[in-house]
Amino acid sequence: MLSKALLALAVGIATVQATPSPTKTHKPEHEPEHKHAAAANCFPALGFTMPSSPPASVANWWCDYSTDYAFLGFSYEITACQSLTQLKREFKDIRQTFNGRYVRLYGFCDNQGYYNDVIEAAWYAGIGVHALIWFGFDGDTKYLGRRDALLSVLHSNPKAAFVTRALQFGSEPLYDWAINPYDLVTEVNNARRNLSALQIPITVSEMAYGYQEHQNDGGMAVLGAIDFIDAHILPFxxxxxxxxNNSWPIVTGDLNWFLNNANGKKIYFSQNGWPSKTSSGVQPNSPSAVSNVQNENDYFKLLDSKCSYFKTVPGGGVGWFAHIYSENQEPGYGVYDSNGVLKFPFAPRAEC
Structure with a gap:
């Protein structure tokens, strides 16, 4: 799914344009209520016990954004339309083996009502979901049906609001020119109104360059409309x-661009990783870029070593997802290989 035209070139340009700059000081949109990711009195904190049925309201249900820093979980591609049994097994693995608190959906499954299975698996595993309306790469309007289907399930499933942390429009709709930026603003605002009773925030999963290439024709309006930042960080x-090991200045280049332009909004690294191999759609723009398992491992170790920094980034800290759960979902990016064996030891911190 990463193999789209000029993806590598765009990210390369992004890192050139997003020159690291001093971090601005921003005031978080709200004061944190829960100080530690391990506190067991909010979802999806480590140690939280799921109730037997959804409570009457989402009030005081979710942990504060300030606890969503450091490692959060995995991007998880659903294009294979995994069965409910597989979703339960792998979501539980993310939670219990890796202390993951969320899955960030990637790709699409157009089976009718499929998101109900995602909800059920997330409730079973005690894990939150960043849901996704997938645009794809063809510039068509299939996203409209996916949007309506997802919104319908969010309203009809009584567990939906209690496992769905956010709704994303993506992946990279601005960079792919999948939609006019001002039309995307309308989509974001309409979705927020639609889900206001469920209190599900809305974002766009996008690179810094996606906003930059539309800086004068609506990109900044999109940045202003979303509730928090889902940033694609792909320094390779x-x-x-x-x-x-040398990629930190590239990471902070894009991070600082968001800090300087997003008015203190919470930041997540949503599509975030380093490939262990190249392919026809995954080619570097630098002759010095190295793709192998060691460097995939080293990238996540680098992020883990920055836990204390991520905790203090203005806006409520930075939380990061590992892209992606399995090689069966995205070859070259999985933490598990195609046989279900870890490619390297993986135990990043969820708090510090």
């Missing part, structure tokens, strides 16, 4: 890339 594709 930068023209400055070499090894993962």
């Amino acid at each position: 594709f930068s023209t400055q890339a070499s090894t993962a």
Whole structure:
């Protein structure tokens, strides 16, 4: 799913344009109520016990954004339309083996009512979901049916609001020119109104460059409309890339652009990783960029080493997802190989 035209070039340009700059000080949109990710009195904190049925309201249900820092969980592609049994097994693995608190959906499954299975698996595993309306790469209007189907399930399933942390429009609709930016603003605002009673925030899963290439024709309006930032961080594709251990300036280049332009909004690294191999659609823009399992591992180790920094980033800290759960979902990016074996030891911190 990453193999789209000029993806590597765009990310390379992004890192050049997003020159690291001093971090601005922003005031979080609300004061944190829960200080530690491990507190067991809010969902999806580590140690939280799921009730037997959904409570009457989402009030005081979710942990505060300030606890969503460091490692959060995995991007998880659903294009294979995994069975409910598989979803339960793998979501539980994310929770119990890796202390994951969320899955960030990627791709699409157009089976009728499929998101009901995602909800049921998330409730079973005690894990939150960043849901996704997938645009794809063809510039068509299939996203409209996916939007309506997802909104319908969110309203009809009594557990939906209690496992759905956010609704994303994506992936990279601005960079792909999948929709006019001002039309995307309308979609974001309409979705927020539609889900206001459920208190599900709305965002767009996008690269810094996606906003930058539309800076004068609606990109900044999209940035202003969303409730928080879902940033794509893929430093391997930068023209400055070499090894993962040297990628921190590239990461902070895009991060600082968001800090300087997003008015203190919460930031997540949603599509975020380093490939262990190249393919026809995954090619570097730097002759020095190295793709192998060691560098995939080193990239996640680098992020883990920045836990204390991520905790203090204005807006409520930075939480990051690992892209992606399995090689069966996205070859070259999985933490598990195609046989279900870990490619490297993976135990990043969920708090510090």
